[in-house]
Amino acid sequence: MNLLTVLVILLPLAGCLVVLALPERVAVGFCVYVSGLTLAAAVGMVTWFDYGRADQVQLSVDLPWIPALGLRLHLGVDGISLPLVVLTALLCALCAVYLTRPAGSPDRPRALVSLLLLAQVGMTGTFLALDLLLFFMFFEVVLVPMYAVIAGWGGGPGRVAAARQFILYTLLGSGVLLTGLLVIYTSTSTLDILELTRRGGAGIGATVQVVAFLLVAGGLAVKVPVWPLHSWLPDAHTEAPTVGSVLLAGVLLKMGSYGLVRIAVPVLPAGAAEIAPVLGALGVVGIVYAALACLAQRDLKRLIAFSSVGHMGFVLLGIATLTPAGLNGALFANLAHGLITGLLFFLAGGLAQRCGDTDIAGLGGGLLGRAPRLGGLLVFAAIASLGLPGLAGFWGELLALLSAFQPAGALDRELYLGFMAVAGLGAVLTAGYLLVMLRRVAQGPVGEPVADVSAVEWVVWAPLVVLVVVAGLWPRLVLGVTDGAVRTLLGGG
Amino acid sequence: MTVGTLAALAVLAPFAAAALGLPLGRVLSASALALSGTFLAAALGILVASFAAAAPARVWETAAVLTPTGTIPVTLGVLVDGLSGTVAVMVALVALAVQMYSVGYLRHDPRYPSYAALVSLFTAAMLTVVLAADLLVVYAGWEVMGICSYLLIGHRWERQANSAAAVKSFLMTRFGDVGFLFGIFVLGVAAGSFRISDVLAAVPELPAGTLLAATLLLVAGVVGRSAQFPLHTWLPDAMAGPAPVSALIHAATMVAAGVYVVARLFPAFEAAPVSLNVLAVLAVVSMVGAALAALTAGDLKRVLAYSTISQVSLMFAALAIGARVPAVGHLLSHAAFKALLFLCAGAVIMMVGSSLLTDLGGLREVMPVTFVTMTIGFAALAGLPPTSGFFIKDALVTAAEQAARGGPAPVGAATAVLVLGALLLTGLLTGAYVTRAWLLTFFGPPRARFQPVHPEAPPVMTLPLLALAVPALLLGFGGLNWETLRPQRDSALLSVLLAGIGVVAAYAGWRADPVRDPAVALGRLRGLFATALHTNDLYERTVARAVRRLATVVAGVDDRVVGRAVTGVGRGARRLGGVIRLTQNGNPQFYLTGLLAGVLLLAVGVVLLT
Amino acid sequence: MPPEQSIDYLATGPPLVLIAGALAVLVADAFRPRSGLAAGGALTAVLVALGVEAVLAANAPLATFCVGASCSYAVDSFTVLFQVVLLLAGLVVLLLARVEIRQTRLPAGEFHFLLLAALAGALTLAAGRDLVILVVGLEVVSLPLFALVALRRYDGRSTEAGLKMFLVSVTSTAVMLFGISLVYGATGTMFLDAIGAALRRPDTPGAVAAAGMVLVLVGFGFKISAVPFHFWTPDTYQGAPVTVAAFLSVVSKAAGFAGLILVLTVAFGPLVAVWGPLVAVLAAVTMTLGNLVALRQRTVMRLLAWSSIAQAGYMLAPLGMAAGVAGTRVPELVAATVGYLAIYAAMSLGVFAVVSYAGWIGGRGGGEVDDYRGLAGSHPVTALALAFFLACLAGLPPGLAGLFAKIVVFRGVLTGGFGALAVLMVVNTVIGLYYYLAWASRLFARTGSSVHFGRMPRPVVAAVLLSGVATVLMSVLPQLVLGIAPAGG
């Protein structure tokens, strides 16, 4: 069934090219078809995945590609990547369906579809790649299509500037990342992530590890984004079209944190131990900073975008503890954030389409009365986002905090206790801005009614809602898969 | 079917009602769903509690790993013993009464389906807190309660004040919850398990510092959730929610959940007396302060809300001096009479359309059932015999007295004396504010225009009132089994005497002018008390304003510094390019000069370096 | 008197074929002007030369014009790779030229003659192994180019461009020759391998040799447009016919690199500690300056000029690391430069191919960047191709070839352990992306009045296809051009 691993990349790739040859009017339908098939393949992977061996890479493909670079086409999934692969396929499929709304059919659909599928190739590939350079390559594939989607289909007047800032900033990050990866390569002569993980830093000097970790983590930090490297994100999310925002927040940011878990921490353990406190500190600063910034935001999409910084702060804190619990939490939070923020951006997009704007004051409030289902979904998503137990947002935050309470032995415990306390405070502030937002958007005097959730929107949003609830109630679904893999990653820790 | 399974089902029944009711409330019959779920929970709860009562020493515990976490796993299971069984029954019964009452109370409300489902969800969450065997699951229930409270307070979200109150309640409680969660971490990690039984078993081995930290952190959570000083200001505002919600959440169950948790983890607290001292002091402040506020509050529901704070403080005070059984006993009796009082207040509101004391008056004839049941409730609140409140308060005073005399108590005698004094003072004040509210509501001339309807309320509402009046009146007798709950002569006399003074004073004040609020007699102090010593303003001025200002600053910094730093770098690069391009001036001789000078520099550099 | 040197006609085949072709073209054009014979003949010559390369590739290594152990002319995998790249680039340029010659009324026969002569010189440069043939080869590349640049004789800008290039070139040549004389004085030989051997001897005057080496580098620095020898580049590109600019940007630059690599690694290998840091500094300054100024360009040809300067910086970077690695690993670094160069040739030609035709929309060769606004609306395929090539130059997928090129260079730099240069390259990559993107995004801008030009003529289509196929090929199988360095380094 290794074919599936290839299929989840090849299908969108083929779709991205084929769609260019099709007439405009069938493009969106074709996209639904392709991304649906890809989702089916991803579900196939879920089916054939052996959960007993979740800590090992399965369904793998390993072919030589560019011997001169030492680059191999090495793909596969384990407990860490499987959930993210599925998330990507799911969100892409949902985005495709979302494009079929009669009210919101996009301008130049063929090009948009092609770009989205290309982005999907990159995102999926990033999670599947088991070769440093292959990872980097897929990491880069996403940039151009995302840029084009923002610049070409964005809403506001600042879209081109926002897109440009996005691509330049993230390219800066990936350049630094590449440098870090090549530092690893020059000191180990292998690009194979599994082999490097097995070695666990053996053969790389302590200083080199620190330098390489700084570079790799620094590069990925832009994508995550880590405070204070986040300034591309609010603009990009705000200006992007709905599907763009969803993919940006839902998948793209995860590529950064996934890279930290997959490469930075296991391959460079000594470097990680040295730098992790800094990451943790930046993470908690990000949580509080983003929450405060959100409190003062006037635009709904911008608020959601900033909230991503905060949520990724929890992810970062989890990773920075270098414990299985922390990494589990980070991976879970990744997934949860993908679902929840994806939903939030969908909702914000729906609102923008109905009210013409996402300015919070301009939305007029009282949404629960003007479109009860839409308002209800917004309330649900916001509550999920603030980390309510029983919904997906809870477990990631919980584990991040718990792991900060008992970080890995090499780390300074007092410091992490401080992190935990600040992060806890940040969680309160997070609740604060989300509820204030609800107050201003969903509650208050009821104005003119707007169209409630349409059929297509239900199709797109319902799976997200269901998954948020399911993952919240039955976290084992994810943690059971990641736990073993994470422990293997940290060397049986 | 084991007891554990039954208990689990008791939790799941209202949860299922909520899970079905939230998305499908408009399709299915919301009321049937909610009532059946809650009824099932109550029935199962009684069954479970009866098993527990039959074998008081026995503990039923089930546990399955909910999820691995990478460290201590989270387990899903129930812990049934006498304590949890009894409280669970109380919760389910009050919830049932409230659900029933709500059918009538909200019969014209289009949002009833979501309301009913949320109440069911709340019930499930509260039962989770009571029955769960794992502290993290307790925390989960604890938080879900919070969000339900938030949503239900904001039930009428059209009014800005209501949604503001909802947000405030959630944030203040969540602030405490952070401490609560960290307390759980400390206990769980130290004990190597989050299971309550494991934690309690490990308490004797744990270092004192750990226990102190854990219990202090737990106190923070408890204080927030139970609206104790200094996190008390949300509860009066929470009265923006519909009366039955106040009855269930903000009187009977959620607010008292903190008491339950402390009782549950009492061994840990006993081993950390400093925490209990802190708890005692906070309780004393809350107790007296809230009673004073209740004395002057101008809104019937706010009177009740302050009285709730005050009464919950009594329970904490009891726990602090080691009187666990009276504390739990008060938890139960308070649940009964306070739920009753709120439901009565709801009936009043339905009749009059207002809950301002200045709008009420003379309702005695119009609302006979409400009058009778509410009178019972008030009597219980004031601790007048023979109501349940009398027995409990007497037990509390007795326990405090013993502790003050140096009896076996985890806190020192000084604290006990403080607690005793506060108890007595609160008894006096309670008598006074109860009388004031009672008189202003039911006696004197009617002060607002309204159309009296007959009957005063549909039976679906009066039935719960009557049902709750029974335990409010008689629960005290059920407690006679316990040694600590039997009335002692001296203390009984003392507390009744004090309550009586309060009653008489209030009556005297009212008698002088039935239209006027007797609290006017307090003069300037009235305003001070009514605002709970300006604590709310203080928070608004300091914390809330500071956060808001900080948020503006951060947003500005983000925009001007972080964001502009990035764009500034880009602009700088462009400018630099603009400077460098000046060298490309078109003059080939300049080019050649550059070339040759460059070569020269390179050559000299190389020669010097070799 | 001993017999004269015999000529290995196979080894010297490709340049000989080109020279023969050049002469034939000149003659044919004299008798039958404007018949297309010139273009056809030139194409044939290049194709035949490519055929010879195939034979050479099978028979390499070859060496001829030997004196003792030292040879003046050698054909190894390095030479073959360079010659193939040069010939293919020449092919593309010839294809493009057909249209431009017609549009701007260039004299076809002379054009093709000069182009083939320059190409032959470039091929010789890649095969030469002594300083005499290298300097003569360099001149054979340069001289015809002066004429080609100035070939739009009615256009003062074209002439001005030619003069500027001429002045800088002859000065550089003089400096280089002086350097050669010093090196000769210090080592007593012109053969690269012998120079290397002599420099290893302790009695060789090091300062003279080092100074000579720096001066020798000037000639190549001029060819590859490294700062501070770059000044002529933007002005010349702007004034020259677009196809000639393409030739300068690819063929001439590649030939310069071939000579530079040979001289540095084979002759001055022992002085690596001297030239390593020097080249590193040049690389850093070149890429930074090129990119920074490119940010401010609106004219396409100038933009391309500055970008080609910047790209030269990237190519120099691995060479600059040679001092930091063990001698046996220097070929790895050289291979990085060579690989980047080959990939650069393909993608850069792609841009020039599109620009040579689409760029006439603005009236002058190349046009302004703003002239390309909305190109995707009227010519989607052309716009896509241009965007693809630009993505390659920026080193971003879908331009995988460019990405691989960047990776190779980064790896080379890090092999040398010089992280600061790597970081500088990162920053430069970002700056580079900025202006490539600024151009590419204009292609897809939504405008009411987008440019229209007629159907692309077939030769241009072929040229675009050829570069496109080469680029795609190197996106998938970059190992074709990676890992190749001259022997004897």
Place this chain on the structure above:
Amino acid sequence: MTGAEIVFGLLGVATLAAAVLVVTTRHLVRAALWLVVALGALAGCFLVLTAELVAWVQVLIYVGAVVVLLLFGIVLTRAPIGRSSDVDSRNRWAALVVALSTAGALVTVVVSGFRDAYTDLGTPAGSASTMRAGIFRYWVLPFEALSVLLLAALVGAIVLTRVDIGQRGPGGGDA
């Protein structure tokens, strides 16, 4: 000092002086004439160094062809025959600095490198016959390349100076 050194010294001074005049005189034509002097003196230097062939080629090609070409250029560009005030650009001072530094650097380098080197001028090294042997035995390839170079230069020069096809193209231009 040997006799050769004295002769060489005198010729060298003459060369240098003439060269300086070439780059400083304000008369275009005189510059060309001073160039002839400099080149001729240098040819003398070559003779002293026993490089006969180079010397004669120097005289023939340089003095005979190159300078004549340059004179043609002066005439054809209608340059003023007499003294003109703007032969030097504003770049003069920079030029002086660069030239002096170059001189300093180069002299230092060569003096340090060849301080103890003496050459024996006893055996003539550059007669026509030995040179022919050198070129045709060892330097065939560059020689042939040079022929291409010359041809290219010729063709280039012709094509640029031909006036028969000097019309404007469709692309415009500023003529």
Place this chain on the structure above:
Amino acid sequence: MHLIYPVVLAALLFSVGIYGVLARRNVILVLMSVELMLNAVNLNLVTFDVWLADVLRSGQTLALFTIVIAAAEVGLGLAIVLLVFRNRSTIAVDALRELADRDAGEVLNR
């Protein structure tokens, strides 16, 4: 003969040439200066060739080639100069500044 004489002469001659290249306005004068530089090269080459008694005659050969290169350069150079003169009516080096890095709107300063 002491080698210093010719090599120092060559170095000085070369520097004089550089001065000329950088200081002269008239392109033809610049060309003359380049010729001076090339002659310095030749002197060096011949000197070293003689000094080394090089059997390959490398130095002198290259000197001859340099003379040829110079001739070719001058020939082509003059053609370009004439073309410039025809197009622009001047051959002052620093007046040829139409091609330069400036924004389209900027006034050409000739």
